[in-house]
Amino acid sequence: MTPRAITLAAALCCAGVAHAAAIPEFVPDVDPTQSACTDFNAWANNNWVKANPIPADKSRWGGFDALAEKSQNAQRGIVEAAAKNADSAKPGSIEQKIGWIYRAAMDEAAIERASFDPIKKDLAAIAALKTNADVITWLQQAHARGEGRTFGFGVSADYKNAKRQIAFAGQGGLGLPGPEYYSKAEHAKLRTAYVAHIAKLFELTGTAADEAQARAAQVMALETQLAAASFLRVELRKPENQYNFVTVEQANKVTPHWDWAQYFKTMQVDAGVTATGGFSLSQPKFFAALDTLLAEAPVAQWQAYFSFHAIDGASPSLAKAFQDENFAFYGKTLNGTPEQEVRWKRALGAVNGSMGQALGQLYVKQYFTPEAKVRAQQLVDNVRNALKARIDNLDWMTPETKAKAIAKWQTFLPKIGYPDTWRDWTGLTVTADSHYANLRAARAFNQRFNLAKIGKATDRYEWSMTPQTVNAYYSPSTNTINFPAAILQPPFFYAKGDDAINYGGIGAVIGHEAGHGFDDQGSQFDGEGNNANWWTAEDRQRFEERANKLVAQADEYAPLPQHPDKRANGRLTLGENIGDLGGLNMAYDAMVKATVGQPDPMLDGMSRDQRFFMNWAKVWAGSIRPENQLVRLNTDPHAPAGFRTNAAPSNMPAFAKAYGCKAGDAMVRPDDKRVVIW
Incomplete structure (x- = not known):
């Protein structure tokens, strides 16, 4: 994993280990x-x-x-021990934070009592949008919280100068698996099921059935327009479709209604660094189409789109009705899976999504030997x-x-x-009694961690x-x-x-x-x-x-x-x-x-x-x-x-x-x- 590995290669090139007995786990059948x-x-x-x-x-x-199941079972032992001992663990330690995240994720009664309260403020803020300018402001603020909407934003090495880290903005915003799902006849039934899923989530938050159907149609129409401007997966294999280096000024010409300098400021990124060093506006065609929609699509349509994705993204962490509907579409309809995972596996997923590397630090202590x-x-x-x-x-x-x-x-x-x-x-604050709040805190913390790399040297040793x-x-x-x-x-x-x-x-x-x-x-x-x-x-x-x-x-x-x-x-x-x-x-x-x-x-x-x-x-x-x-x-x-x-x-x-x-x-x-x- 280090330059030492290359140095050792000559010495170990021909070493072999002979064994006279079969491996018990390896049984040819x-x-x-x-x-x-x-x-x-x-x-x-x-x-x-x-x-x-x-x-x-x-x-x-x-x-x-x-x-992977074996790894999950090993991790379960670690997080359950952490949850049991979290209150007495060293304050601020990864053991305490992991324990509290897992404990809150396992507290089904508290999650059920909260229903969809954790996202009501978000839905109210979306409902309060009045103009297309408000839509843009809200979208930028959502990205700053680490809640990607309509497009992806991350940090990686510059394709032309890999020693430095730059920002990458890329196409996104779709709920179906790929752009072709919005146009091909063979996916018509899935599109119908997706619209029904959207409407059902609106109904779970109190929207009348007729209005929910109308809003679902608005969401589908908007996503269909985004899909029409998106590359297919096979097209994204080409590096030229993954990377398009621009300055902020050049990017603003592609998206005249979306000010990238303001976006970076909202994201708490040094816009000066980005302006002089540039970033990748990876799919200009997509962003030009998005810009037009931001300026011309009715505010009500954007409200429907943002509201649905706020509910949909949070559903696995809300009350059971939301969890079940999320699984009904993404698990059963899309992938044919009969049953939802048991609660502890989903709670473990929350830990991995929030503090995966920290959990790994505890995992290797128990399950990866120096000899291996x-x-x-x-x-x-x-x-x-x-x-x-x-x-x-x-x-x-x-x-x-x-x-x-x-x-x-x-x-x-x-x-x-x-x-x-x-x-x-350090700096990530979580509690033992608020599952969704923990997820949101971790999402924002991880977002800041990644954004801090912009303009910095690439670390080849990072995982x-x-x-x-x-x-x-x-x-x-x-x-x-x-x-x-x-x-x-x-x-x-x-x-x-x-x-x-x-x-x-x-x-x-x-x-x-x-x-x-x-x-x-x-x-x-x-x-x-x-x-x-x-x-x-x-x-x-x-x-x-x-x-x-x-x-x-x-x-x-x-x-x-x-x-x-x-x-x-x-x-x-x-x-x-x-x-x-x-x-x-x-x-x-x-x-x-x-x-x-x-x-x-x-x-x-x-x-x-x-x-x-x-x-x-x-x-x-x-x-x-x-x-x-x-x-x-x-x-x-x-x-x-x-x-x-x-x-x-x-x-x-x-x-x-x-x-x-x-x-x-x-x-x-x-x-x-x-x-x-x-």
């Missing part, structure tokens, strides 16, 4: 009615899926989800070195571009487990994911690969486990994140984190040709038998699929090097290579509700799990050799279809 060479996912995972149905409170269930970090570091170094070797040996890239790729590789910063320096929570999160990520603007403590557990990682299983699990995850540095997006950033072209035109063309083959493979995949026309979006999922393909190859190379000269014990009846690919499959074992899968096909940059299990191995000769697959088998891509990028 294959479906004998299937063939590994026809459908590896079905062969490896069918029995797991049958034995592990989706829990009633989940929209999907698999290896990631099961591990050392072993994980070893795997990271080995997989990174495998990436370098693969770049060196590419037959399609010229020496000129290779040198630039290696230069980027050399600046990779791996971060493992948790931050080296923990965040300070944007909590240690208790079961996930990993690559950041192109800092060129870092990040592995939280919670993912460094079985089935991904065994601190004292077999190399083949570890490399097929967490090793492939490590390679995946490193591969993001060279995917369709990451390859457009250099080792310093700048959006800069380091390719020759010829090499870029060769990359695109190979990437297009991977797009075609994903485009063929239909995950839902009942919807054979609904297929994965190869362009939307390209980055993740490049990460999978490159990551699995890197992990395999690293495993071979780490175990060179060691005997190949037949553990669980499998060879080393078979165990490697089997754990890759186990990582992606799972099932998903059809409603959720349909949403993800439109919005998720990750391909369906079944495709992820099969796609990378089907492009690798090592897989075919491991399982004795022959030319013509579905899991053996013909030479003209097989993809090799990194």
Whole structure:
């Protein structure tokens, strides 16, 4: 996680750990009615899926989800202890604040008594708006409280000077999953359900049914106009659609009715810094359309829109009727989930949303050992070195571009487990008896924390994911690969486990994140984190040709038998699929090097290579509700799990050799279809 990781790489490049016994948790359970060479996912995972149905409170269930549930249970013990001891804890300590946030979130009686009282002042303020100028003022004040309305606002590294932090303003304001949901005929039923949801929330706050329907129609009309000016998710993969650097003066020309200098002043941001240094008005078309609406849409329509989103955003924290309606639409209708999560899980979510990094500080004390970090570091170094070797040996890239790729590789910063320096929570005031007030205080506190970074130097060591999160990520603007403590557990990682299983699990995850540095997006950033072209035109063309083959493979995949026309979006999922393909190859190379000269014990009846690919499959074992899968096909940059299990191995000769697959088998891509990028 520090430059030390790079220094240690040479010393640990070839270390391996041999084990003579199988890992108890790793039990191969294959479906004998299937063939590994026809459908590896079905062969490896069918029995797991049958034995592990989706829990009633989940929209999907698999290896990631099961591990996330394990992390939740661990966190529950921490927050319940904090809640029990909060009154006697050190005043102002994170233990006390976490305890009070959790206790207030668990106090269902108090939340029920409050009904929607916590947002009545907001609704009254919205009702008092008289002019379009009032609308603009209210919107700016809402953003200052950390309550994003109509557009997103955050802080990140400048795409052209990654060493500094600048503000980013981006499209937003929609309640449905994406812009296409407001126009395509296939989403008409969902639009109808959304309007009914809007009306129901208005009725819960005392609005008559007829008026609620009329206001819901106003909200839908406004969001439809915002959607028409918004990029689709696949279009937002292009860096040029994510970043548009302007000065305040230039921004004001795009939005003549919206004064950005006044906005930054309201946000308590140094407008002078922003004016001279600039910020990203990331989607000018969207902001031009928003500006027109702010000036011309009736005040009553804006009041309906703001009121609905105030109610909708607060609903999970209000009385049961609001919670139930929120779940009825977003849980059941949108994602097909039968039951709402139990109260403690939702309360834990409130803690994570408010003080996630602080909870992580307590989590790693109990659940992440120094030994696990050392072993994980070893795997990271080995997989990174495998990436370098693969770049060196590419037959399609010229020496000129290779040198630039290696230069980027050399600046990779791996971060493992948790931050080296923990965040300070001084200044956040919470209580044990006001759930919504705690959430609002934390939201404003976190907003100020982020806004304070504008104009400052980029901190490559800062984490944007909590240690208790079961996930990993690559950041192109800092060129870092990040592995939280919670993912460094079985089935991904065994601190004292077999190399083949570890490399097929967490090793492939490590390679995946490193591969993001060279995917369709990451390859457009250099080792310093700048959006800069380091390719020759010829090499870029060769990359695109190979990437297009991977797009075609994903485009063929239909995950839902009942919807054979609904297929994965190869362009939307390209980055993740490049990460999978490159990551699995890197992990395999690293495993071979780490175990060179060691005997190949037949553990669980499998060879080393078979165990490697089997754990890759186990990582992606799972099932998903059809409603959720349909949403993800439109919005998720990750391909369906079944495709992820099969796609990378089907492009690798090592897989075919491991399982004795022959030319013509579905899991053996013909030479003209097989993809090799990194």
